[in-house]
Amino acid sequence: MxxxxxxxxxxxxxxxxxxxxxxxxxxxxxxxxxxxxxxxYLSFTDYQIGTVGVPPWIGLENYSEIFNEDKLFSKSMYNTLYYLGYSVPLRLIFAFFIALILNLRVRGMELYRTLFYVPSVVPLVAATVIFAGFLNTRYGFLNQFLVLIGAAPVRWLSSPDAIKPSLILLSLWGFGAQMIIFLAGLQGIPEDLYEAAAIDGGTGWQRLVYITVPLMTPTIFFNLLMGLIGGFQVFEQVFILIGTHGGPLQAGLVYMLHVYNKAFRDFEFGYAAALSVILFLIIFVLTILLVYTSNRWVFYGDAQDNET
Amino acid sequence: MIEDPRTKLLRHIFIYAILSVGALVMVVPLLWTVSTSLKTRDKITIRRLELIPDPVAWENYPYLFEARPIMQYARNTMIIVVASLFGAWVPCTLAGYAFARIPFPGRNVFFGILLATMMLPYVVRLIPLFLFFDEIGWTRTFGPLILPRLLGHNAFYIFLYRQFFRGIPDDIHDSARIDGCSEFGVWWRIFMPMSRPVLAAVSIFAFSFAWNDFLNPLIYLGSNKELWTLALGLNALQGFEGDDNSLNLIMVFSMLMIIPMLVVFYFGQKHLISGVTAQGSLKG
Known part of the structure; x- marks a missing residue:
């Protein structure tokens, strides 16, 4: 019972x-x-607008077209990698550096923290629209400021050379979100570690290199991974700032924009699905690689052997 | 370790110089937004730097409400926000509770699936979901935006709840069970009231993701102006009629989107970090 x-x-x-x-x-x-x-499944079919019933199976045709004929594939991949290559490391560096300074616990630190953080609270659509105005060739703040200090104005959003830097600027404006995560991590480092180092005569620089950075590697790793995954999928900033065609010479055509155009403007759903599968595989392989190599440089408190 | 007062002073000057210049650069676009939102139409097209609006055009704010169906945009956005909050509060906490507290068979497998979906980029689901919702006639309705949210389809929130619930001592759960409280009762009467920090943090995320969502409303509601959200309305004001003459109204609209976010973050900020990182805070 x-x-x-x-x-x-x-x-x-x-x-x-x-x-x-x-x-x-x-x-x-x-x-x-x-x-x-x-x-x-779709990525192996020729599913387009007007396709009735079962979409026709075409095997790897979409993929071979992407790799062999689609000039916009390599273009958009290049643009995305360019954007990532600058925005991800720069954001990490700014966020880490400012978090380090804020963690010195000087007076007024809370005010500064708020000021650095506020832009990342701004909704992305609003931030993008603000930047569109801010970077406006004639009436935007930045060019008017450049003229004021005697520099030459730049056509931020209409010259092929400036579009990607403009997008990178916009992404840097939001580094506050990562800064807050770093700050939380820094505040979790036990004070006695620093005291012990001070007693042993460790300089500020040594404390940074041998205590702070190693203990922060899990947070750095997290921010790096999230930054890369998000960066590969950058879309709405570009969509709003320069439109679906990606601007002059398509210098701003990022990968997601290419997927969006194929799916929702050309209605070539099968082809767009193939593009999305490729992006997924890239993100997947990169994540696996990062996680795999993280054993060598990410320090977890319970695994003493990894220290060096 | 005693620092030489002069070195200390120099160090402080250096620190404050970096912080002040950095903070100024970060805040300038926002100051410019406020300033532009208060400029008259003929002032925004002056090709000279003028940060203080003169005259101050307060009337831009009420004017935007006349020129654009702002209240309708706001109502549509709130429908998505409410669905999102409901999902974050009920189905997500239930799932988080089950993953943390109820030893059902296969729990680890399900939890592994949950973690895997956190890594699944939206782009590989975008097209089939669109075709699916199109098939059942849900495009141009709120359905595709609301249904996933009502089901609490967010692995990240569930993960955060699970981490928090695991930090609540076993004895509390066990004694309530022994006293005859059902799992549902434990969840509702004990765990929910104890979880204010993580609930607040997740609510902030849920609000801000729903408030900021752009791609989904664009795909599903783009062709149905009646259901446009604030984000779509702002994009349209900037994109289609975005001649430089309406720069001030665009900035008014931006302010309308920013202010609620600032309010939410202001009241929620103290929970944001603690709710997410304090997984063991209750262990004491």
């Missing part, structure tokens, strides 16, 4: 567990698993 009651209780308990995760699991099936699989 007692055993059966316990058994019933355990089964009931398990059942409740399934009930509790059911909404999430239903969402997973409908919004993650099925679309992911169907997307893979």
């Amino acid at each position: 007692k055993l059966r009651l316990q058994e019933w209780w355990f089964r009931n308990r398990s059942l409740i567990g399934f009930v509790f995760i059911f909404p999430w699991f239903a969402g997973f099936i409908i919004f993650d698993a099925m679309p992911f699989i169907y997307n893979l």
Whole structure:
């Protein structure tokens, strides 16, 4: 009797567990698993607007077209990598550097923290629209300021050379979000480590290199990974700032914009699906590589051997 | 270690110089936004730097409400925000509770799936989801924006809840169970009231993601002006009629999108870090 009651209780308990995760699991099936699989399937078909019934299977044709004929594929990939190559490291460096300074706990630190953080609270659409005005060739602040100090104005959003730097500027404006994460990490470093180092005669620089940076590597790793994943999918800034064509000479055509155009302007869904699968594979491989190599440089407190 | 007062002074000057210049650079675009939003139409097209608006055109703000269906945009945006908050509060906390507290068979497998979906970029689901919603006739409606949110389709929130719930001592959970409280009762009467920090943090995320969402409203609601959100309205003001003459109104609109975010972050900031990092705070 007692055993059966316990058994019933355990089964009931398990059942409740399934009930509790059911909404999430239903969402997973409908919004993650099925679309992911169907997307893979679509990428091997020639599904376009007007396709009725089962989309025609064309094997690897989409992929071969992407790699062999699609000039915008390499162009948009180059633009995306260029954007990433600058914005991700620069954002990390600024965020880490300012967080270090704010962590010195000087007076007024909270005010400064707020000022650095506020731009990353601005909704992305608003931030982008603000930058469109701010960088406006004639009436924007930046050019008027450049003229004021005697420098030459720049056509920020209409010259091919300036579009990518403008996008990078916009992304740098939001470094405050990463700064806050760094700051939380820095404040979690035990004070006695620094005291011990001070007693041993460690200089400020040594403390930074041998205590702060190693203990912050998990946070740096997290911010780096999230920055890269987000950077590959940069879309709305570009869409709003320079439009779907990617600006003059398509200097601002990033990868997601190419996917968007193929899917929602040309309605070549199969082709766009293939493009998205390629982006997924790139992000996936990069994540695996980063996680794999992280053992060498990311310091986790419980694994003493990794220290060097 | 005693520092030489002169070195200390120099160090402080250096620190404050860097912070002040940096903060100024960060804030200038916002100051310019406020200033431009208060300029008259003929002042915005002067090709000279003027940071203080003269005259101050307060009327730009009420004018935008006349010129654009702002209240309708706001209502549409709030529908998405409310769905998002509901999802974050009910289904996500239930799932987080189950992952943290209920030992059901296969829990680790399900949790592994949850973690994997956090790494799944939206781009590989975008097109099939659009085709699916198109198939069932839901494009040009709120359906595609609301249904995933009502189901709490956000692995990140569930993960945060799970981490927080794991920090709540076992005894509390066990004694309530022994006293005859159901899992549902424990979740509602004990865990939810104890989880204010993480609830506040997730609510801020949910609000701001819904408020800021652009790609989904663009794809699903772009061709149905009646259902446009604030983000779509702002984009249209800037994009299609964005001649330089309406720069002031664009900045008014931007301010309208920024202010609620500032309010939310102002009241929620103390929970933001603690709710996310304090997974063991209750262990004491």
